[in-house]
Amino acid sequence: MTKRRSTLxxxxxxxxLHPFTDxxxxxxxxxxxxxxxxxx
Numbered sequence: 464m465t466k467r468r469s470t471l472x473x474x475x476x477x478x479x480l481h482p483f484t485d486x487x488x489x490x491x492x493x494x495x496x497x498x499x500x501x502x503x
Contacts, residue, residue, distance in 0.1 A: 468497045468499055472497050475497070476489070
């Protein structure tokens with residue numbers, strides 16, 4: 464995981480809990496999925 468993606472994942476985890484997120488499962492799965500860029 465790049466430093467930028469790692470930082471974004473940490474910020475998401477620390478400051479935003481999605482309504483249907485199970486925090487235990489989120490931690491077990493390695494944290495949130497962060498998409499840095501896309502095409503098309």
